[in-house]
Amino acid sequence: MLSRYLLAAATIVIVSLIADVVVADGPAELAKGKIADASLEELAPKSGFITDAGTFAKLWKAWRPGEAVPEVDFRKDLIIIGTASGPNLVMFQPRLQDDGDLKYVVASTRMAGPGFGYRLVKLNREGIKTVNGKSVDEGIVRGTITIAAGSTIEQGERIELKLFEFDPLLADVSAKLVDERSIDEIKHETGTSTEIPFAMGGEYEVRKDRRYYITVFVVQGEARTHIGEIEGKQGLNVVLQDGDRTPVHVVLRQLKK
Known part of the structure; x- marks a missing residue:
């Protein structure tokens, strides 16, 4: 001893x-x-x-x-x-x-x-x-989420991010969840825009025969109040096209009740 x-x-x-x-x-x-x-x-x-x-x-x-x-x-x-x-x-x-x-x-x-x-x-x-x-940019997908100055984010809401992988040749096969993150206790003051950095995927190995997209939602309890869309894109938030890891800019839009 x-x-x-x-x-x-x-x-x-x-x-x-x-x-x-x-x-x-x-x-x-x-x-x-x-x-x-x-x-x-x-x-x-x-x-x-x-x-x-x-x-x-x-x-x-x-x-x-x-x-x-x-x-x-x-x-x-x-x-x-x-x-x-x-x-x-x-x-x-x-x-x-x-x-x-x-x-x-x-x-x-x-x-x-x-x-x-x-x-x-x-x-x-x-x-x-x-x-x-x-x-230190540890995610294969990284970027910022912008909350507009006029956006109303209530206390208790959180941002949920998910990264999916799918086979573009198999339309009837579900996408695979690669990573998910939750940003809790969002701090935002109405009248001032807020930018929140994020990184996803860690050291996940990107496959050339697969495609990738992210989903971004603001959630209150079980209800989604806002959706995040990559600036300049329509439809799926497709990322990592041709291996491009340029940071993405996601803008939140309030969902209709």
Whole structure:
């Protein structure tokens, strides 16, 4: 038992020495802790970072149930995540390189046992192009959703986004749901237009023999109040045509009651 504690202490000392070398300016601690249910570690994105409110809210509610989800402006910030197996303290200090790559290495104590430890840090994303070599534009489909100045979005409404894949040669086969996101607690003031960034698809592999489209709806309870349409397009919100990943601009339109 004594040797275990000595090992943990030694690990902390080593990490402290490393941290002196890789300090980044301005990281804000959001949360850290230990969770007994090891299966919840799977909610941490493989990329090691979060750039959208829906993914963050889902993670926070699972890891810190009963606590209000912190407000994060993902147009300006992103969240870095570190986890370690066992009931351990998690440590890392991100550092932005000259080429725009944010590098960090997760270290931890070495206590054996169930569950996992975690740490969440918020960073200003200005100048950050990649995190440990992975693009911060993590979606295969990304863009913005515009809520017009005159639009009335009521409290409790949310935006639901879905990305579908279909075979253009098989009209009688249902489209496959590739990804879905929910943007909760929309913040919009009537009289001022609001732009909300989104990214979908993660590291999904686009197939050349398939086609893709997205659906965007504002939902109040179970009722849809607005629909999102890609600016300049009619019909399906088709995306990724010929592999084009140019960001799309979605405009919300109120549905008739």
